[in-house]
Amino acid sequence: xxxxxxxxxxxxxxxxxxxxxxxxxxxxxxxxxxxxxxxxxxxxxxxxxxxxxxxxxxxxxxxxxxxxxxxxxxxxxxxxxxxxxxxxxxxxxxxxxxxxxxxxxxxxxxxxxxxxxxxxxxxxxxxxxxxxxxxxxxxxxxxxxxxxxxxxxxxxxxxxxxxxxxxxxxxxxxxxxxxxxxxxxxxxxxxxxxxxxxxxxxxxxxxxxxxxxxxxxxxxxxxxxxxxxxxxxxxxxxxxxxxxxxxxxxxxxxxxxxxxxxxxxxxxxxxxxxxxxxxxxxxxxxxxxxxxxxxxxxxxxxxxxxxxxxxxxxx
Amino acid sequence: xxxxxxxxxxxxxxxxxxxxxxxxxxxxxxxxxxxxxxxxxxxxxxxxxxxxxxxxxxxxxxxxxxxxxxxxxxxxxxxxxxxxxxxxxxxxxxxxxxxxxxxxxxxxxxxxxxxxxxxxxxxxxxxxxxxxxxxxxxxxxxxxxxxxxxxxxxxxxxxxxxxxxxxxxxxx
Numbered sequence: 001x002x003x004x005x006x007x008x009x010x011x012x013x014x015x016x017x018x019x020x021x022x023x024x025x026x027x028x029x030x031x032x033x034x035x036x037x038x039x040x041x042x043x044x045x046x047x048x049x050x051x052x053x054x055x056x057x058x059x060x061x062x063x064x065x066x067x068x069x070x071x072x073x074x075x076x077x078x079x080x081x082x083x084x085x086x087x088x089x090x091x092x093x094x095x096x097x098x099x100x101x102x103x104x105x106x107x108x109x110x111x112x113x114x115x116x117x118x119x120x121x122x123x124x125x126x127x128x129x130x131x132x133x134x135x136x137x138x139x140x141x142x143x144x145x146x147x148x149x150x151x152x153x154x155x156x157x158x159x160x161x162x163x164x165x166x167x168x169x170x171x172x173x174x175x176x177x178x179x180x181x182x183x184x185x186x187x188x189x190x191x192x193x194x195x196x197x198x199x200x201x202x203x204x205x206x207x208x209x210x211x212x213x214x215x216x217x218x219x220x221x222x223x224x225x226x227x228x229x230x231x232x233x234x235x236x237x238x239x240x241x242x243x244x245x246x247x248x249x250x251x252x253x254x255x256x257x258x259x260x261x262x263x264x265x266x267x268x269x270x271x272x273x274x275x276x277x278x279x280x281x282x283x284x285x286x287x288x289x290x291x292x293x294x295x296x297x298x299x300x301x302x303x304x305x306x307x308x309x310x311x312x313x314x315x
Numbered sequence: 316x317x318x319x320x321x322x323x324x325x326x327x328x329x330x331x332x333x334x335x336x337x338x339x340x341x342x343x344x345x346x347x348x349x350x351x352x353x354x355x356x357x358x359x360x361x362x363x364x365x366x367x368x369x370x371x372x373x374x375x376x377x378x379x380x381x382x383x384x385x386x387x388x389x390x391x392x393x394x395x396x397x398x399x400x401x402x403x404x405x406x407x408x409x410x411x412x413x414x415x416x417x418x419x420x421x422x423x424x425x426x427x428x429x430x431x432x433x434x435x436x437x438x439x440x441x442x443x444x445x446x447x448x449x450x451x452x453x454x455x456x457x458x459x460x461x462x463x464x465x466x467x468x469x470x471x472x473x474x475x476x477x478x479x480x481x482x483x484x485x486x487x
Contacts, residue, residue: 060330067338071345078346082353099350121347125339171331176324180331 031250062171066133074128102127106301110308115196119307122188127300130172130181134242134292137170138285172295173242175235182231185303189230193310205313230306234299241295245288252280448477 081092088096107123108116171177193202206223207216255277260269452473456466 176327
């Protein structure tokens, strides 16, 4: 239902824009507006450094929010759990189960028992951060905030409060964010290989030793490419999965306005919404609930696998 | 590259890296390390507790074995004591019976002996008394010199007299 109201509001904004140009409802434009990083209206505009815009946008704000939430919740749970003594509470057991699952089922089999303590914190943070970011994107609380601003507060988008209340977004649905996370994995792979084998040996490990030189001519470019393909795949998989569900939900909800326009009556739109759009959107949302967990798990698992590959070289 | 879905935004990527690394540092220091250390410590505690329990179980088993042995020994000993005391009692009873029989025999023998001596004494007394009576009768016969019938009557009367006096004169 919240997606529904959000879409109604988004339509309102688009309609106001469209009215001036005497155009109809543009589903594509509405969806893009909803998903894209609003770089043209940053929360805190900052000057460019070396040609890079460091302005705090909606996505950066969401990253901070997620990081803060993860830090507060996890630290609070751990503190409470450690104070509990040797016998854990229900919440403590859940926390332990997750942490031990990540350590014993994701990290340990890949990086080995020698390095498990080194890389478990990174993998745990990946999992907590990505899962929370995915999940916050799934909960349409920020659309409610946006509607509240629209109806109650009425802050203009020229003010900081107005921009802050403009609404939230799924940070991990933006491939710049996932690229940032994948760069962390990329660096972690190099650090892991360097720490396990030394700096030079890590780079030598990229290709198997003792082959004829024409094979190296082929192999070295392939292995170098594979080094960059790994984080690129991580980037695209997570961003595309997070974006895809949102686009699907918005597209299904757009049917309401398209049909209302076609039939020139709101009743047609409402009927389509009740019969098709809302059931479909609910179904996709249910699917997304699984997807947010699975994608956080996949990113985490693959990062552990890649780090493990740098430590245990198999050719 | 006008599609906002794939618009490169290095600023956002760098903000992501910074945010993530800060979060990683803070969580590692305040959450993951303490938690992992606590998990490890508890695993160690549990392992030790289980070893202790195993040890205690072994000790308990040994104690059980020992106590079973002690109880078995005690049973055997009790059995020995019981059978021994039963034998003692049997022997004692037999001895008592034997002694009683001997006592009884002694008493009977004594009684017989006394009866015999008394009988001898009584017979001797009777004999003496008969002699006395015979003497008396003879003296009386001689004194009165009576007819044969009278003599017989006299003898008869004397004998009756003796008969009448005899039980009183017999020893008990």
